[in-house]
Amino acid sequence: MKLSNRILDMQESPVRKLVPIATKVKKQGKKVLHLNIGQPDIKTPDVFMDAINAYDTSIIKYSFSQGEPTLINAIRDYFKRDDILFDEDDVIITNGGSEALTFTAIATCNFGDEILIPEPFYTNYNGFTKAVDVKLVPITTKAEEGFHLPSKNEITKLITDKTRAIMFSNPGNPTGTVLSDAEMEMIKEIALENNLYIISDEVYRGIAFDGLNSRSMGELDGIDENLIIIESVSKKFSACGARIGSILSKNKQLMKNILKLAQARLCVATLEQVGAAALYQLVPSYLESVKDEYEKRRDIVYETLNHIPGVVCEKPTGAFYVVAKLPVDNAEAFVIWLLEEFDVDGETIMLAPAEGFYATEGLGVDEVRIAYVLNSADMQRAMAILKQGLIAYNK
Template identity: 50%
Template sequence: MPKISSKGQAMPESPIRKLVPYAEAAKKRGTHVYHLNIGQPDIKTPEVALEAIKNNDIEILSYSHSEGSESYRTKLAGYYATRGIHVDPSEIIITTGGSEALLFTMGSICDSGDEVIIPEPFYANYNGFATASGVQVVPVISKIENNFALPPIEEFEKLITPKTKAILICNPGNPTGYLYSEEEIAKLAEIVKKHDLFLIADEVYREFTYDGKSHTSILERNDLNDHAIVVDSVSKRYSMCGARIGCMISRNKEVMSTAMKFAQARLSPPTFAQLASEAALDTPQEYFDEVIAEYVERRDLLIKELSTIEGVKAAKPQGAFYCIAELPVADAEHFAQWLLESFNIDGETVMVAPAAGFYSTPGMGMNQVRIAYVLKKENLLKAVNILKEALKVYNGA
């Protein structure tokens, strides 16, 4: 029998999706599953975006430009300008989701065997993108004890080798909800300039910051023009995960001309989804104000209820809509599977994402889960209560 590639064998499973078969089996048994495992907002997509799909006069659904439509990139540059980020449309490439933007970025700046330093825990698919690109992830550990703040710069410096090409952050963070401060971004800026590295920032949750804190983009710093690469997406901002529209942004002309070759190789991003994404830029600020207020209430409810569970420790998110919780279990993946296979209260159970998959250091995060607070408050409360009772039964057994 022909053999599977080593790269294919090394590709990690998604900790967010690997337990889906158990969830589907539970549903077939008639169990209602509260999904805390995946960042699929239940917030309605802006009507202006949906109307752009419903009401158009397209007769031929043709290719767009490889870099994305000019009208969308121009309007997108205007959006960034309102947030203090001044980029030219030529410095934006529209991608099929933020995922493709990350793949283009790694393909443009890394050769096989090169290294990217990432504070962990990090978005699980960074492991997959790195494996697909032949890139080695070098983790620097952030800790739940200090809310997953940026590790000391000295810890980054220890890890830099001749093969290091970039530092990658997610701001605000998935899965931690941590929001990097302006001072922390300044520290990262100094180290990438000192060692001539790229600084990649996944900023897809930029709109969702709480407690009066504001987001600092690496593109706000002109001293990083040759170093900064931003990955962005409409998925979470406008609750348009299925549109699969993202972008890659950099003022480094060599990076962007290289990325364009990858963009040309995949032809073009989806035409209909670009229409919806361009229209979504007309979404009024009131939409975000209401969404942010809702997420703050959900976050506060989640943290309050988790604090009542004996043995549970949770970091308080400052942005995005995720929380890492440490549970009184030895193996969170086994517990998560047990929840779906063997536990329910009145025909209801909970699905969480085991956090070990958000680390690349073996053995880290084994007793942690990521919780996405994307459910209405009444359902979130039910889900946490189920989790509380499940831990009693699981540990008792």
């Protein structure tokens, strides 16, 4: 039987494709510290389950296609803290940020259209866009430049009559880079001058270090028609399995049309929305404490990497990832070797090879993404394993 070209062209997730190897070695008794996936070990706040337990119903009914009003209003209040005001119909609840991104690609692009994106980028953007035959056009950024954007001129050179949007995650996955105010203004100018949507993936917003403030694009004036914000509880509230995200935009026409997609898939799980509403009502000090915890872990990772000869990496300033260039020819081969051949006292680590985070062929072959999602003690051991592993591998 035939399969579609779209599905055949789709890559396997580089974050998940080596999982069978990890599963095999774990069965053989090896302990694996997972730094390959953005699954934090921080406890989901109790209010999530408390709200679900207190939800009094005898039938788990379909929710509204747009989402539960209590959750929609909790998200509006979360943005209001930064003086960003959304109407009720400016928000649609989705199955994670993932579905928000898929809906956005479907609603903004025709087959063959293009979206500009700084690379390296969150690898599943490939999947969301490939599924609807949209091409990602990379704006290459470099480790040596802290993965900051190139000049406006460099970016506008990439715009064609098929370009529909500029998309990015801020703070960045996998780079850990937080956009500066000047970069945000530049994106706004490019979008306005070229009539592009701005798809601002803010699922890591608030996780920014060294006193930096990871601002929302929603704080900028004059882009109401262009701006689409992607939100999620997965990372900031350590609730990846809740699968609650949202799309926010003041472009009424766009939201009216995205609602058709939401209606076609009926609704998002009712109980998880109840829990998520409670998460968004947590006081800002909760998110501050989460940020402090990741900052501590960032320091452990960066300190170690900085002292390994041959490793190149800039200090990340947000999210919980770092991309590091390693002194190896092929990072994927090294990651597999770490799993299959190496251990320190029965324990090894799993990293994500970074090649799959790039659209440009040949980039990232010697790079890995490290997710610092484990507690400080585990991160310390993991980084010691990496250091010893590199020495042994290069012998």
